[in-house]
Amino acid sequence: MDRYFLKLSWKNIWRNRRRTLLTINAIGFGVMALVALYNYYDGFHDQVIQNVIRYQSGHLLVTAPDYHKRMATQLFMKDPSEVDTWLSSREEVKAFSHRVMVQGLVSTAQGSANIVFAGIEPEREKDVTRFSGNLIQGTYFNDDTEKPIVLGSELANLLQASLGSKVVALTQGVDGSIGNELFYVSGIFETHSDFDKNMAFVHINDARQLLSLGSQASHQLAVVLKNEEGLESVQQSFVSKFGSGPNLPFQILNWKEVQKPLMAMIELNQSANRLLMFIIIFVAALGIANSILMSILERTREFGVMLAIGTTKKEVVKMVVMETVLLSLVGVALGNVLGFLVTEFFHHYGFDLAWLSSQKLVVQGTIIQTISYPEIRWNNSLLVSLIVLVLSLVVSFIPIKHVSRLNPVNALRAL
């Protein structure tokens, strides 16, 4: 088979222009939708993950065993300084920061609320999470306010507190005593998420005092790596250095373990996408099958002529397969070009799925930006193209039965 038959197949697929264009457009549209959607989702998932890493957990989180599951104030690390030393010695580590988390009541004369006081190390935390970037008023622990507290915007409204206002914090310490402390509002942050109404930041030492904890005690040690590749090796060496088990002082979790619900959501999303892909490609394959079958049934007589002048059935089948593959190749090429253009467009202007839902997308108290700027990812194009082409190859064998049943005499009598 040489170029002659390629040309013949090419000309054959254009005998019914309208039908061919329709089929090509169907394939093209399906491929475009899938490629663009996959590019979008990949970008979106990456963004969600980056968000969560940068706003909450960091790449790795060191806690007392079980702390992450139970979030109990009593489960604190008494003296994690040897972990600090070890982390400082690791090449892969970019930054780390301790936190003491306190459940308690915050109140002013105007109101009160049950919130979480996050006791942080302000300077180190800046390198770990981006929370400091959400400040809308005041400063982030760098004026000389005594006992500073940074409130969420909704919380500040509820308490009718403004910069410099006095607020009282009340909680039960780990020893059972009641701790209370006077704070002065030094800043107000806004994230447009639940954090705005149920969270406040204080200095880690003030939080320790509130809970009657020792001067080294910590609930969470969040670690950010220079890049994600180092994740497993750091986690593994940590385990071999400090061990792992319920009776040991430390437990290390990576962000996937910390963010199980988020990962579950992403996986659910991905399987939904895969399902969508199969539906779209299945529909496209039906279109191809229909197109090719019709074009074959119309050409019974021509096949009779081919057989009569010495073409073997195998060669006829080859031609039909070639036509099908050519047809889907054109569709796939079109779809990829369109998918590329759509992705490029949204790469510049951004794409927001928020209009699909009236709710804000919040995962564990963090609002997730739904706007994302997708990038071309060749593996998506390759995957979708390959599946369509393989399926079209499969579909192209449907007419084999018809061809093998052809009898040149009867075929020649056909109109």
Place this chain on the structure above:
Amino acid sequence: MILSFDQVSKQYSELETAIRQVSFEIEEGEFTALAGPSGSGKSTILNLAAGLDFPTSGTVTLLGQDLRALDKIGLSHLRCNQVGFVFQSYNLFPVLTALENVEYPLALKGVPPKERRKLAEKALEEAGCGTLGKRLPSELSGGQQQRVAIARAIVTTPKIVFADEPTANLDSKTAKMLLEVFKDLNTNKNITFLFSSHDPLVLETAERIIQVADGKVHEDPSNKQQPFIKGLGFRTPPQSLRSTLSYYHS
């Protein structure tokens, strides 16, 4: 001997016996017509002769091969290499130009493109339509299309060409011109022709006529004895043809 039918019968169904105990032989270089009314079995004979169909009983021998002894691929190769076929309704591939249509059998054989083109142009020339190579079948008249179909049938220089009512869709003048093309190819390239027709004008040109009626063949032995004299044109219609003519005129 290039083709022989030995006691060949073809039964399509219990009710329908197309031909019965047909025997005849065709020698190399002959120019033979199958004559007979509609439904008499002409197409059936041609299809059996080309191995497009198989007899219910009897033996068809083409170019020394018992056709039933060949498998499908062997038959396809035989048709592709040694046999040409011309149909009543031209049956050119509509998406291909005249030249590309003629190239088809050569492409099947795997002849390289340059040589293929040259041979196809030559065949078009011989069929009297050398200037039409670039046109699509839809841009050609019936007679022109049939010339292209003839070029396609002879481009592989087959030993024998079968033509089933090649002129039935053409006016008599065009039909006659086409038969002259057949005749020239028969004379100059020694290609054996077996064609069917019920058109007296066409039958006039035949060198030998095999009468088909009701699935049986009979031949006036007299007409075989007068050889065709090259260069002298067509001889007077033989006895058998006269009877055919009177059959049609009655």
